[in-house]
Amino acid sequence: MADSNPSPRADLIWALAWIAIGAAVFTGGFTMDRLERQNINPYTAPGLVPAMLGIGIAVLGVILLMRSVRRGGLAAAEDGRTPADGGRLALALGLSIVYAGGLVGRTLLGFHVPFWLATALFVFVSILAFEWHDRRARGELGRGIAVAAACAIGTAAGVTAVFQEVFLVRLP
């Protein structure tokens, strides 16, 4: 996946983000309750380790910042990660979030969406959507729909049966 090195510009932006995250973590740890009322040993204060990690993240962020500046990160340059696959990524992310966050275990319009139905819909739409272009080009749309439907029914039935009946998991 990490096929090519990101541009110094991207590293510079990441470095700034790490410095901000490190500072926030340090502040969170430093200002955390030291439980003095409970008379605890001050070396066991709960914020000690997060504060130290915050410093570590910020310091590494500063080193990354210096390196990216040295490599020309301040010059306006394009990021190496071209969004060539942006459409497919957005589709994958969108379908996944709608399924896992919006359908599984949810009640829509007063109707509790059963797990098997959500799963069947997700698998059917995902397979069809990602194969659409190729199937259409080959004139196999009908076959593509049949394959997607078979996979959707098989997955929904199989996963529901295994988890509900064999593992006794109360499905969402």
Add this chain to the structure above:
Amino acid sequence: MFDGLALFGKSLASFADPLTLLIIAGACLLGIVIGALPGLTATMGVALLTTLTLKMPSDRALLVLVCSYVGAIYGGSRSAILLNIPGTPANAAACLDGYALAQQGLAGRAIGISTTGSVMGTLIGMFFLALFTPILGEVALKFGAYEFFWLALFGVIISGNLTGNDPLKGWLAGFVGLFIACIGQDPIHAYERFAFDNRDLAGGFQLIPALVGAFGFAEVLTVLAATTQKPVIHRFDTHFPRIGDVLKYWRTILRSGIIGTFIGIVPGVGEDVASWSSYAAARRASKEPEKFGKGSVEGLMAAETGDNACVPGAIIPVLALAVPGSAPAAVLMAAMIIHGVQPGPLIMVNNPQFVFDVVAMMLFATIGILVFGLALVKPLLKVLQVPREIIMPIVFVLCVIGSYAISQRLFDVWTMLGFGVVGYVLRRYNYPMAPFVLGIVLGDLLDKNLRRGLVLSDGDLTPFFLRPISATLAAICLATILMNFAAVRRVFHAAYVALTPWRKVT
């Protein structure tokens, strides 16, 4: 010695019933399929199977996980040889010579070599697993809070340094992992840290949903975002291994097995580094280095022996120190804890049988990959041709239900989604996942032991640096960091030249 053999015999006998053997066969086959499919890694496979085996008896559940772990690392060589795509990151080195052999019409021979190497590697690693775990466990009994603190930091720093191609980003990923482990109730006073009055966050992130997200969902996104080509498979010769290859390259097998095992023992480094290191060592020692990368039998043998030897190697520190040697071993360790096995220095005192159970599991897994690797060559070809667009949505369904099944709460599904997106973005910008995961796993160990150590020494830092094991670990951490600076490397090089005038240093 004889006690160990007796325990090993008892473990073998306990697994030798028909149902367990069937489970072993299924797990090995599933592992090989997971490994062979590009996009499904060993870590992802072990994490998903952990959720699928929650309700099984602990010994059988862990048997499934060990067999699938070994199977996946082996299975990854199949797509490396046939498609020039490593099935798991551990098999990248196998692409070089494996695919070159396939292009020459010797795909069958390459499969035979990879099977032989994987089997021999696992057996060598298994031998060291049985030998070293009790010894390391004995040493670890001398560890105190200071040593465990350094061990946790050592794991993150070494892992950050050796995985990926940018140590700075590896350390950042490791530190972020350590911080994520701090979210939720702190392990000493149960104080809620960074929970923002959220009841779910107060419990912290569960390890398995986080790992399923970072390795499973992130991989689903990666594969679906990329357009894939229909795989082209080269013609085949016979895939049965030749005894001549084993006899001719026995030195390579032994060397790679030892290198793989020892790299496995180093926390968080893992199979891919083991494979490349074994490959590089074989090339240096070879009489025919010019053949490497062009279809060298020796190169493929070294790479495949090294990565599979790393599997038992990575389990040695899990058992003896509760510190994982690789990302899949981190998941395996989490699974052991879920199933009530507490790995760590006391395991040889409290549960020595379990160590030899794992050794026996390795032996069964080795037999499994040998049988299925050679018997199911043609069916596995069919599996490789199933489009990723069909497999990945189904894998995502397993990611969702697997995350949910552990505690049956939707927060874990959101955890999986969140870690998946974060994992995808981090990987896209060259932040390796192994130190990130190791940070999450070791965060608790580091946190507790730093604070305990400070209490024991009343704030005095000297025990962290002056006790022998602490001092050694601290020195390795420091040297690892410093050696990444060119100026420090130049000083060391100059000192080396000055101290060894008889060597011609370039």
